[in-house]
Amino acid sequence: MIGKTVCTICGENRYDSLGKPRKSAFYFPLIPRLKMQYADPIRAKELKYRANYIPNSQKISDIYDGKLYKELIEEDDCWVLMMINNNLSPEIRVKRKNLLVTAVIPGPNQPKNFNSFLRPVINELKLLEEGILCFDGDSKQEFKLKSHVIFWCGDIPAITKLMCITGHNSYMGCRMCDLKGIRDLTNNHIYYPLKPPRDYHKSPSYNIRNLPLRNHNKYDKLSQEWQNLQTDAAKKKFAQDTGIFFYS
Template identity: 30%
Template structure:
């Protein structure tokens, strides 16, 4: 990408822009972006270092009515680019294409190992990358900031339980769940905790579970807390240690 003069210039667009309304209009305004800059300033001080997102999901390439074949693309998106470019097809990198008669499921980490190795190398730095815009060579680094996926794929990638009585990654062991008597399915009835404290839905009874909601939402777990739970054998809310924990950051 840096061998194109226009693309190389666009890859530093995020550093030149200014947020004038205080709203998040680009991932550069997000807490995750700022956390990476604060924790690793040598990485954040180089605007050409790439901030990546990983997206993956499965689909049936032959027919929507049969599930005899599964295909899982794994795509990397570069968020250094401005919003009108970063989601263009030519800037999306197809890193893996996992195909077969079955979905990879929790074993997706096996297929992700080569990609994780490349991400480790990119975090250390690739020397001798030519920047066509500035006309110089530099050391390119990259970091994976987050993943983009639906809830089942989130469970495969993160190792979090996404079904059953403890399927909320935020509430964890305190997930308010209930098994329907007639439908025999599990429903999650604690979602009103995330509403403002004076929201009228909190006081409604008949349309929900017959009770008002006065609780407050729990604090999301940090990465260190999740790693501690997984390494100490918590298999109620976590079914495996994700391969993304192999990344230094």
């Protein structure tokens, strides 16, 4: 959307007659707040929780015992993006004062191209992945702070936007697997039976122990296929068949 004066989704002008944006989202940079927290002696001690944590191979007491983390180290209605600092201990990390609000996307309508609002967040996360210079108020020394996203979470609409999927009321709406839904004509909703009704022959049966799961490689492949689509009709058909809809 950078440099464009007309919205690629609705076709409306992005700026008013005075050249001001018709609507703006709010972004709160992450890096300055991380630096300020580490510069505070008390908070700097609290942030050493992860560094001092002893992993437990017998049970999961915190995210650092999980497989994913171990692999890693080897105005109206609005949308709020928050970060949880897992360097803090579980007892305090999710308290309101410790949550890092990084973006507020105003309503009343939900964002169409959600990922376009994430651009400044992603830019900062790239810098944090490489490492930034910080001052430790506890040890009184400078150090290189690196930060990585362990996982994203949210309600169904938010995850739908984040993952570029068509949503829970579509035929391929599951974000975890490729189950094909069936429309219930009595209430006009989609549901996902493992075994279709007797008089319905358009959907296969599924083994709950061997579901056709989605994975990163599939998403990459579908993304490449999307880039080759030339018409809106082809993109709509693609979304119906795959449950995934990328924005240009």
